Amino acid sequence: MTSAMGYGKQGQAQNLKLPFAFKAAALALIFLATVRVAAAQTPPGAAPQAGQRGKDVMWMATADALIARMLDLAAVKASDYVIDLGSGDGVVVIAAARRGARAHGIEYDRALYELSKREAAAAGVAARASFAQGDIFEADLSAASVITAYLSESVNLRLRPKLLALRPGTRVVTNSFGFGDWKVDDAASAISLKGLLAPFIDHPKDHCFLVCNAYLWIVPAQVEGRWRVGGGVLELRQSYQMVSGSLTQGGKSVALAKGRLRGEALSFTVGDTEYSGRVGPARIEGTARRGGVSTTWYATLER
Numbered sequence: 001m002t003s004a005m006g007y008g009k010q011g012q013a014q015n016l017k018l019p020f021a022f023k024a025a026a027l028a029l030i031f032l033a034t035v036r037v038a039a040a041q042t043p044p045g046a047a048p049q050a051g052q053r054g055k056d057v058m059w060m061a062t063a064d065a066l067i068a069r070m071l072d073l074a075a076v077k078a079s080d081y082v083i084d085l086g087s088g089d090g091v092v093v094i095a096a097a098r099r100g101a102r103a104h105g106i107e108y109d110r111a112l113y114e115l116s117k118r119e120a121a122a123a124g125v126a127a128r129a130s131f132a133q134g135d136i137f138e139a140d141l142s143a144a145s146v147i148t149a150y151l152s153e154s155v156n157l158r159l160r161p162k163l164l165a166l167r168p169g170t171r172v173v174t175n176s177f178g179f180g181d182w183k184v185d186d187a188a189s190a191i192s193l194k195g196l197l198a199p200f201i202d203h204p205k206d207h208c209f210l211v212c213n214a215y216l217w218i219v220p221a222q223v224e225g226r227w228r229v230g231g232g233v234l235e236l237r238q239s240y241q242m243v244s245g246s247l248t249q250g251g252k253s254v255a256l257a258k259g260r261l262r263g264e265a266l267s268f269t270v271g272d273t274e275y276s277g278r279v280g281p282a283r284i285e286g287t288a289r290r291g292g293v294s295t296t297w298y299a300t301l302e303r
């Protein structure tokens with residue numbers, strides 16, 4: 001999905017053979033009209049229109065069937081704090097609040113923001129659903145345990161550093177769009193027959209045609225570095241949740257296999273030993289299993 005922002009040619013008036021004052025007035029009018037169009041938002045009280053422009057992406061609601069899949073993927077429960085980025089008319093926030101979670105929506109369009117508050121009150125979840133009118137790039141997301149988003153690939157890429165800096169284990173779930181080379185941790189899809197009827201519905205809120213996709217990422221802990229383990233050295237390299245490296249003990253170095261992070265949970269194998277552990281600040285603690293025998297292990301960060 002791309003925003004409608006930025007289309008249309010401007011500045012043609014300067015080629016006309018007209019007096020300067022006239023040209024200036026024409027340019028001013030064009031400028032004002034452009035600013036007005038660029039700032040166009042839902043008029044207060046009016047029903048939003050699918051495809052209407054938004055700050056960075058247009059408005060389109062997530063199909064109900066997909067909202068359920070997204071919240072299932074993120075395993076949303078009552079103890080969660082869900083933040084929907086670009087919350088539109090509030091459907092995702094309301095659905096999360098209906099599951100007992102506290103949920104918060106950030107929406108730039110003031111009329112959509114006002115509408116979402118009314119919808120949450122009408123749904124009887126206003127106590128657990130809150131909304132803020134503002135820009136997702138300026139919002140503090142640090143309290144979230146779950147982030148939901150239906151934006152665009154390019155907006156997701158701009159958001160990626162902010163999301164990767166969230167608490168390890170924070171679940172990020174999107175409708176349709178990914179985060180470039182950050183591989184998904186899980187995915188689900190929903191069938192929406194309603195989408196097929198979209199051409200015949202006056203103001204369809206979503207255009208999920210038949211199959212709609214949801215994706216999940218879990219913010220990984222930072223493990224890259226050199227760790228001291230027993231008498232040896234564990235060298236870890238990291239690309240998002242994918243971990244590689246080597247374990248060197250007694251002068252012998254063996255490459256890690258199947259290295260993976262799921263939030264703070266680290267797992268990898270070295271030869272026929274399976275390591276699992278929890279990554280804390282400068283320390284990893286866990287269990288090593290070999291031939292049905294488990295032992296504990298820990299590592300401390302050298303640098």
Ligand SMILES: C[S@@+](CC[C@H](N)C(=O)[O-])C[C@H]1O[C@@H](n2cnc3c(N)ncnc32)[C@H](O)[C@@H]1O
Pocket residue numbers: 053054055056057058059060061062084085086087088089090091092106107108109112134135136137149150151175
């Ligand atoms: C595709 S809609 C998704 C709405 C809702 N999350 C859902 O899934 O039904 C994207 C929403 O993001 C809003 N938006 C776009 N850029 C934004 C920004 N920088 N900050 C806050 N909201 C933004 C748009 O106004 C629109 O309502």
